[in-house]
Amino acid sequence: MVQVEGLERLLLEHPLFEGMADEHRDLIAGCAANAVFEAGRYVYRQGGPADRFYLIRHGSVALEVHVPGREPFIVETLREGDVLGWGWILPPFRLNFDARALQLMRAVSIDAACLRGKMDEDHELGYQLYRRFMPVIADRLAASRLQIVDMYGHPDDYVRT
Amino acid sequence: MPTAAAATLEPMTPVPFRVLGMRKELPDTYTLDLAPADGDGPLHFAPGQFNMLYHFGVGEIPISISGDPAATDRLTHTIRSVGAVSRGMGTLKAGDMVGVRGPFGSAWPVDEARGRDVVIVCGGIGLAPLRPAIYHILANRPSYGRLVILYGARSPRDILFRRELERWGGRLDTYVDATVDRATGEWSGNVGVVTNLIRHSGFDPVDTIAMVCGPETMMQYTVEALRDRGLDNTRIYLSMERNMKCAVGFCGRCQFGGAFVCRDGPVFRFDRIAPIFRVWEF
Incomplete structure (x- = not known):
């Protein structure tokens, strides 16, 4: 009981759930648990089922792509206040990258199967969660596109031929 | 020949400056420290302003001043090699000469920002x-x-x-x-x-x-x-x-x-x- 109350407070404080009705936050808290990952430990691996997402409370995590024969390529880093994982909300509910803790990471872990079940039963909860996750997905897509543009690259690398 | 102090009075005439030093910052970026060839000074500029740097025989380019405005004995410019002039300037050594016009342009609002x-x-x-x-x-x-x-x-x-x-x-x-x-x-x-x-x-x-x-x-x-x-x-x-x-x-x-x-x-x-x-x- 004490832990659930603590998680409700953490959800209340997180910007992702700002303005959300208490009843919905309570439903989410029922699927939540605390999680701790030591530096260097993988939170999840690419290709696995997206059965959890995380609200980072402390530390940072690198999203990586592994290409055989190369060092892991870091696509993005996330840190305190960020949401780790959005694959859980969109079929086929699959993880797209490896996630490795760069420092000790403390997070609220949300059980996605539990939450998807509640969203199926309570469509308003589902709408509220989609409404909050779509900007997260859109921001990451826009950021990835900007990174591809290579804004700081040398002009000689992009001379028209 | 115009002097450094007269630079803003003769805005179209480059003033000779001597290269004090050149530092490689990145593979394609370097910093030049310049001082007036005639020893004239002090050199004043406002943060955000730029100079026109003339690499004799090659051409002239606008480069923002990247040094400390309190260091009035030199002008510091950080330059990325992207064209003939900036590449050429990257080969300069201490003692070489460049032409300088300026400083020109508006400044960052460091006074307006006070208290904020x-x-x-x-x-x-x-x-x-x-x-x-x-x-x-x-x-x-x-x-x-x-x-x-x-x-x-x-x-x-x-x-x-x-x-x-x-x-x-x-x-x-x-x-x-x-x-x-x-x-x-x-x-x-x-x-x-x-x-x-x-x-x-x-x-x-x-x-x-x-x-x-x-x-x-x-x-x-x-x-x-x-x-x-x-x-x-x-x-x-x-x-x-x-x-x-x-x-x-x-x-x-x-x-x-x-x-x-x-x-x-x-x-x-x-x-x-x-x-x-x-x-x-x-």
Whole structure:
């Protein structure tokens, strides 16, 4: 009981759930648990089922792509206040990258199967969660596109031929 | 022959300056320290201003001053090798000569920012034109509120003035955060666009001046992120880059709407250029 109350407070404080009705936050808290990952430990691996997402409370995590024969390529880093994982909300509910803790990471872990079940039963909860996750997905897509543009690259690398 | 002190009186005539030293900052970027050949001085400029540097026999280019405005015995410029003149200047050695016209243009609002929080957002070589403003604010630190410096680079090996960023970040009165667009496993810092850093930095949006310099695409998204945090257009300043030739508003090469970047800029308050910023044909 004490832990659930603590998680409700953490959800209340997180910007992702700002303005959300208490009843919905309570439903989410029922699927939540605390999680701790030591530096260097993988939170999840690419290709696995997206059965959890995380609200980072402390530390940072690198999203990586592994290409055989190369060092892991870091696509993005996330840190305190960020949401780790959005694959859980969109079929086929699959993880797209490896996630490795760069420092000790403390997070609220949300059980996605539990939450998807509640969203199926309570469509308003589902709408509220989609409404909050779509900007997260859109921001990451826009950021990835900007990174591809290579804004700081040398002009000689992009001379028209 | 014109003297350094007369430089602004003879804006079209280059004044001979001697190269004091040349430092390689990055594989394609170097810093030149210059002093008047005739020993004349002191040299004054406002943070954000630029000079026209003339590589004799090759050509002339506009380069922002990247040094400390309090160091009046020299002019410091940080240059990226992108064309014939900047590549040629990269081969200069101590004792070689260049021509200098300037300083020209508008300045970062370091006086208006007194008593307020200052957020500096820069990308790539955009840190160079902002470094004089940072020096000025740090030299007058009690006069300013929170100082936030956010920097974005292509990769960890492309971070400009890395040791200075680390030194500034080590101060208790300055918040420094950096990110890169791409990195591999050994990098333990941030990866992502520079705008991601804004939401993690604490500043008072109603009493903050933002100074932004970098590629225009980066500045566009930075302005949007700053506005999302509550800054209005009158509190955001950008340094614009256009093809400058005369540097005094005669030739029209750097026309930007109703303004000339060389004379009315390069530093613009955003509300004054917002209608034409990132508009095609401008």
